Amino acid sequence: MSDELLVVRCQLGERDALAELVRTWHGPVWTYVRRMLDAERADDVTQEVWVAVLRGLPRLKEPGRFAPWLFTIARRSVADRLRAEYAQPPPESQPPGPQGDVFEAALDRAELVDALAALPVRERDVLALFYLEDFSLEDCAQICGVPVGTVKSRLNRARRLLSEHLTRKGYGHELA
Secondary structure, eight states: OOHHHHHHHHHTTOHHHHHHHHHHHHHHHHHHHHHHSOHHHHHHHHHHHHHHHHHHGGGOSOGGGHHHHHHHHHHHHHHHHHHHHHHSOOOSOOOOOOOOOSOHHHHHHHHHHHHHHHSOHHHHHHHIIIIISOOOHHHHHHHHTSOHHHHHHHHHHHHHHHHHHHHHTTOHHHHO
């Protein structure tokens, strides 16, 4: 069943349609939010996204554009959380990170996650939407509320910064 039909059914008050919509989109939304935040915060923010969806769904005028609308809500929720956290004073002490892992694949993945986390939020956001969530440039532009050219320049900058970071860490020969 198409998202558009599910949305219309939700707008008509069918609970089963809402359950199906959540079943279909919860994983992709959580994955997107997780790429922007840690797992614990991703759980909280994903719940906030679904509350906002539930409140806004009756007013959605273009049911066929559900996915970009949903990810716009997710993006705003992540931005709101980050803004609120940046306003807080930093904690006094950080717990120690995990000790050396013997599995090289885990190290490579950790390095990639670290490199993604080092990107500025705007570039990381566009990179996650375009490459990891497979949205078109136009959908990324709509979700982020910027022109397509801005999405392209942020993607270019994100790729460059990611490449530079990984090259500094000794992964440059694998990027070519």
